[in-house]
Amino acid sequence: MQIVKADVVVTSPDRNFVTLRLETDDGLVGLGDGTLNGRELAVVAYLREHVVPLLIGRDASRIEDTWQFLYRSAYWRRGPVTMAAIAAVDVALWDIKARAANMPLYQLLGGASRTGLLAYGHASGQELPELFDSIREHQEQGYRAIRVQTGVPGLKSIYGIASNATYDGGRYDHEPAQRGDLPAEEDWDTRSYLRHVPTVFEAVRHEFGPELPLLHDSHHRLTPIQAARLGKSLEPYDLFWLEDVTPAENQEALRLVRQHTTTPLAIGEIFNTVWDYQLIIREQLIDYVRSAVTHTGGVTHLKKVLDHASQYQIKSGMHGPTDISPVGLAAQMHLGLAIHNFGIQEYMKHGERTNEVFRQSFTFSDGLLHPGERPGLGVDLDLAEAAKYEYQRAYLPFNRLADGTVHDW
Numbered sequence: 157m158q159i160v161k162a163d164v165v166v167t168s169p170d171r172n173f174v175t176l177r178l179e180t181d182d183g184l185v186g187l188g189d190g191t192l193n194g195r196e197l198a199v200v201a202y203l204r205e206h207v208v209p210l211l212i213g214r215d216a217s218r219i220e221d222t223w224q225f226l227y228r229s230a231y232w233r234r235g236p237v238t239m240a241a242i243a244a245v246d247v248a249l250w251d252i253k254a255r256a257a258n259m260p261l262y263q264l265l266g267g268a269s270r271t272g273l274l275a276y277g278h279a280s281g282q283e284l285p286e287l288f289d290s291i292r293e294h295q296e297q298g299y300r301a302i303r304v305q306t307g308v309p310g311l312k313s314i315y316g317i318a319s320n321a322t323y324d325g326g327r328y329d330h331e332p333a334q335r336g337d338l339p340a341e342e343d344w345d346t347r348s349y350l351r352h353v354p355t356v357f358e359a360v361r362h363e364f365g366p367e368l369p370l371l372h373d374s375h376h377r378l379t380p381i382q383a384a385r386l387g388k389s390l391e392p393y394d395l396f397w398l399e400d401v402t403p404a405e406n407q408e409a410l411r412l413v414r415q416h417t418t419t420p421l422a423i424g425e426i427f428n429t430v431w432d433y434q435l436i437i438r439e440q441l442i443d444y445v446r447s448a449v450t451h452t453g454g455v456t457h458l459k460k461v462l463d464h465a466s467q468y469q470i471k472s473g474m475h476g477p478t479d480i481s482p483v484g485l486a487a488q489m490h491l492g493l494a495i496h497n498f499g500i501q502e503y504m505k506h507g508e509r510t511n512e513v514f515r516q517s518f519t520f521s522d523g524l525l526h527p528g529e530r531p532g533l534g535v536d537l538d539l540a541e542a543a544k545y546e547y548q549r550a551y552l553p554f555n556r557l558a559d560g561t562v563h564d565w
């Protein structure tokens with residue numbers, strides 16, 4: 157089972173996606189996602205210039221060995237570009253192995269630990285009526301858990317509120333990257349945010365009752381003491397989790413937050429190796445690991461992170477916005493179905509054009525995702541459809557405070 161062909165496919169149906177497509181001498185095809193939102197072409201170059209030449213002629217069945225070879229032989233370890241490139245190779249090799257075994261990937265990872273994956277969707281609104289409508293819409297679509305993001309009085313543009321439209325003018329929920337030559341500028345005021353958010357959750361609980369699991373994302377904007385205050389002020393509203401309260405590269409910061417609040421914490425969507433989690437897992441400073449398969453070296457490495465987390469009763473909450481391609485999403489559905497410590501899966505629907513480029517086998521019914529029973533990941537890439545959509549430059553937004561200071565986004 158030798159790799160004879162490796163192509164990096166860039167396509168932009170509703171947004172940019174980077175897909176590695178491997179072919180073996182016995183005719184098997186494997187797909188891996190290497191999409192890094194706003195920096196897609198860096199991964200393309202890393203793969204095309206430095207990784208593809210190493211893959212031709214390699215034994216496709218040696219997944220662990222290939223992972224270790226790519227990680228250690230580069231000398232320069234870790235980082236989002238490197239780990240997304242390794243993830244693309246890793247997931248494509250798992251796809252090939254599962255197709256060769258004629259099994260859905262989750263069977264190779266130990267088989268199903270549950271019937272489906274609880275998914276949460278993104279509801280948002282600048283004001284309460286719009287937010288309530290958005291929550292109801294998600295409930296009608298079957299979602300049993302919902303992330304709530306809200307506008308803040310005095311701020312014009314803020315993370316998490318639907319603004320981008322699809323090609324035909326529909327609402328393409330919370331795809332924050334915008335096509336164009338410059339990143340969009342948003343504004344931020346922490347004191348207004350901290351005052352306003354608890355009032356929104358009070359209103360949402362009053363309207364929707366105590367049962368509905370609610371999540372919220374602070375998007376890395378708070379200091380540890382501010383995060384502690386927010387967690388404490390949200391305790392009466394029983395959040396499923398509070399996400400990215402601090403820019404958590406400083407892992408020790410979470411100790412202070414933990415001392416002050418029992419609101420569960422989720423962190424890690426911008427982390428890419430187990431080393432980023434070492435202290436926060438060992439000291440149980442978080443409750444959910446937010447890493448995506450795509451940004452964390454693939455199934456091979458994220459499974460190790462989650463196995464480590466399981467020893468500390470920490471569960472998965474894999475990142476699943478629309479910049480995780482259908483290939484990356486499928487990989488984490490298989491992983492989530494197989495591991496014991498699955499928590500919840502973020503799930504935002506891809507656009508129609510994306511679903512024509514990537515033909516998928518997964519199902520979403522009654523609030524639960526399932527990757528399906530097709531051999532491999534259950535995703536096929538339609539190369540002719542993909543070729544219709546050229547890469548378009550797009551950036552994630554950034555933030556400035558009222559005095560012009562750049563703030564965490």
Ligand SMILES: [Mg+2]
Pocket residue numbers: 373375399400425
């Ligand atoms: Mg997030």
